[in-house]
Amino acid sequence: MLMIDKLSSKPVYEQIIDEIEKNILLGIYPPESVLPSLRELSVTLSINPNTIQKSYTELTRRGIIKPSPGSGCYVSPNAKEMIRQNALQKLELIRTITEELQLAGISKEEILATVSAVYVHNDK
Amino acid sequence: MLMIDKLSSKPVYEQIIDEIEKNILLGIYPPESVLPSLRELSVTLSINPNTIQKSYTELTRRGIIKPSPGSGCYVSPNAKEMIRQNALQKLELIRTITEELQLAGISKEEILATVSAVYVHNDK
DNA sequence: CAAGTGTACTACTCGATATAGTGCACTTAG
């Protein structure tokens, strides 16, 4: 089940993308399996079909899912690898923020500790 | 001189904040010194006075500058420390992105390397 | 007093987000 927070500042269509990617990575949506249809998700999430379609279009552009008009949308065989490729672009964001933090006088150790803490926390 | 890119996706008022903080940290705007007036910056940067005011209001909220109606805006004595305090909140953003990267299968080492590279690069 | 300062206020444009509704071509199950 996808968790969507309509009150969040994060656009709904981005939340849907994140949730679907999450389910793919967790194996809930295995490769080659069929995703919920646009209209089905629209009903269960009480979200306009066009918003769902925007999410699916973006997931298609990223090579994570493959739509088959008349049949449904299917998880790409190499979906997990494509998700990883797209995530790597976020490293650029990390780099930008790090530059700002450095300029503001934040030590490298403080940032490294923050990053490490995330992995330590979820490694148990 | 403040560098503003009106074509950037980053809001102009945020760019102004960043540039002023940068100049304060670099000592170009020393503590207790007076900043360019709203109208002066408006003319030199060809930006609406309200946009400049929005930046100054935010800088005031952060305790980085102190406005003196009728006189001008002055750099706070402890401006650098206030900038550092506000920057620390960006660590939370680092943490959020790190969690997403972890979920996408990005190794901790890749992120740590990205962060370290920024500091190495500017240490020369 | 006059000029310059920060501040407050309203009105407008613009793009992104999201909703709403309709229609079309396709695939699939009966």
Add this chain to the structure above:
DNA sequence: CTAAGTGCACTATATCGAGTAGTACACTTG
């Protein structure tokens, strides 16, 4: 073959934040 379901395209509308534009007021300074 038929009907249902599918992805997809299209237009229209509403909302919100960012930014622009202009005016006015109270204050400080020379």
